[in-house]
Amino acid sequence: MSWIQVYSASNSLEAHSLKGMLESMGMDVLLKGDSLASATGELPADVVAVTLWVDTLREEKARSALHQYEAQAESVWFCPSCQEENGGSFEMCWQCSTPRDEF
Numbered sequence: 001m002s003w004i005q006v007y008s009a010s011n012s013l014e015a016h017s018l019k020g021m022l023e024s025m026g027m028d029v030l031l032k033g034d035s036l037a038s039a040t041g042e043l044p045a046d047v048v049a050v051t052l053w054v055d056t057l058r059e060e061k062a063r064s065a066l067h068q069y070e071a072q073a074e075s076v077w078f079c080p081s082c083q084e085e086n087g088g089s090f091e092m093c094w095q096c097s098t099p100r101d102e103f
């Protein structure tokens with residue numbers, strides 16, 4: 001199997017959630033750059049860029065899933081309860097936990 005980089009995450013947390021997303025679609029995912037230092041808290045997790053790698057045969061599928069993720073993440077929504085702005089990837093308000101309305 002050969003690997004190809006499909007995404008560079010801005011932080012470790014994002015990388016791991018994307019890895020989970022792709023794995024749930026049946027893909028093998030490799031994370032690179034997720035250093036032990038960031039895991040042990042010696043460095044802030046967002047210092048290190050983490051890249052996602054998939055099997056070249058899955059590249060197209062992975063890229064389309066990541067594209068959808070990015071499009072969704074860009075569309076912010078506003079909490080009907082506290083008017084807080086939330087990222088598109090949140091299913092509930094990060095501030096008051098009100099579930100996101102259907103749009």
Ligand SMILES: [Zn+2]
Binds near residue numbers: 080082093096097098
């Ligand atoms: Zn809220």
